[in-house]
Amino acid sequence: MDLNLDSKVAVVTGASRGIGLATVEALAAEGVRIVGAARRTTPDLEAAGAIPVAADLGTAEGVDTLIKTALAELGGIDLLVNNVGAGDAVQPGGFLEVDDTTLQKVLDLNLFSAIRATRLALPSLIERRGAIVNVSSINSKLPAAAPVAYSVSKAALTALGKSLAEEFGAQGVRVNTVSPGTVLTGIWGDADNFGGKIAALAGVEHAEFLRQIPERFGITTGRITEPREVAALIVFLLSDVAANITGADFVIDGGMVKAL
Template sequence: MNLDLASKTAVVTGAGRGIGLATVRTLIAEGVHVAGAARTVTPELKETGALAISADLSTADGVAAFIDAARTELDGIDLLVNNVGAGDDVRLGGFLDVDDVQWARVFDLNLLSAVRASRAALPSLIERRGAIVNVSSMNSRLPAAAPVAYSAAKAALAAVGKSLAEEFGPRGVRVNTVSPGVVRTSIWEDPDGFGATVAAAAGVEHGAFLQQIPAAFNITTGRITEPEEVAALIAFLLSDVAGNITGADYLIDGGTVKTL
């Protein structure tokens, strides 16, 4: 399918690895000029040929500086992917284990980064009749004891996306949400990451835990999602092929969420 994205410009947050990096690669393969932000610019991001910018997207100043630099270097923004999320403050533990500092940090990175980036990019997006995709999570639909702040932030992000779609749709800007389930990224696979912490808490060796994920999460397809699959969905929603889709929230979770 020809997505007809060549010559468009795009901004991707959380672009250093995982879904963000896969999205950068997918968009560049479609001929898009991309600016990607990450707290740490990885060699993999540099190798894509994207404009790679180091930015702390959990802060208002960091988001503003990144969007300003991207808009200047790209001479305008057609597409925005608000992907940055998770972070070191996503931890195991119930409601009473999460203090105000953690709540604030989780919301700054997982919700307010997207609010701030969208606000800064919207003048250009309105002018160019562009599109936004926010990357949420299936956690926004699955009540669970943990991680409570992350799940709440992602639910709020999906709600903000619907509000933006309603307000700016008449002005030519489409806004959609993608909500992945478990994706093969460092969050799960890093020996020092969240997945390893979950495995340790369950008393299971990390490698064995990763193999058990499809069964433990009751994933219908029997496997976890690849970052490139999420990136392909994001690219589709950004394109004019999806020109009459807005305000939607697409699960890509292998059938984990089974409710209507």
């Protein structure tokens, strides 16, 4: 299948690892030129073929640096993947355990980074009739007591995608959302991150908790999603093959969400 991406320019946020890095690798394989941003860039990002930009995307200045770099280095933007998220900072606590500072940090990274990057990239995206994919989460559909800040920010991001698709569709810009369930990234796989904290609350060793996740979370396929699988969906939605898909939210969770 020819995705017709080999002449395109993409910006990917949260690009140094996990879903972001897998997306960079998948786009590069299609011949896309990429600017990849993260708080700390890594050798893996450069090896994947991206122009790395070190920036704090939870700030307006960081996003401004990213988009200006992309426009200066590559002359325009055809594709934008708003992937960066506050996964490392997510805490299992409920509403009364999340203060304003913590909530604002999560909103800045999960939601406002996408708002700011989209706003700055839109002139080029409109000119080139480009495409945006926002990476949300099934937490936007399955709100629970915790992590409340993460769930709220992802629900807002999903709503943003629908609004953008409606407003800018007539100008040729497509906007879609990808909502992963549990993905085998550092958020779950690193014992010091969210997955390790949840394992401790469950009273089991981290490695055993990872083994139990499909059963505990009701994953129909019996396994955790791989970053490359999410990346493949993102790349498809950015491509001309998906030219009449916009304003949609695609769940990739191995069957965790049981509702229609």
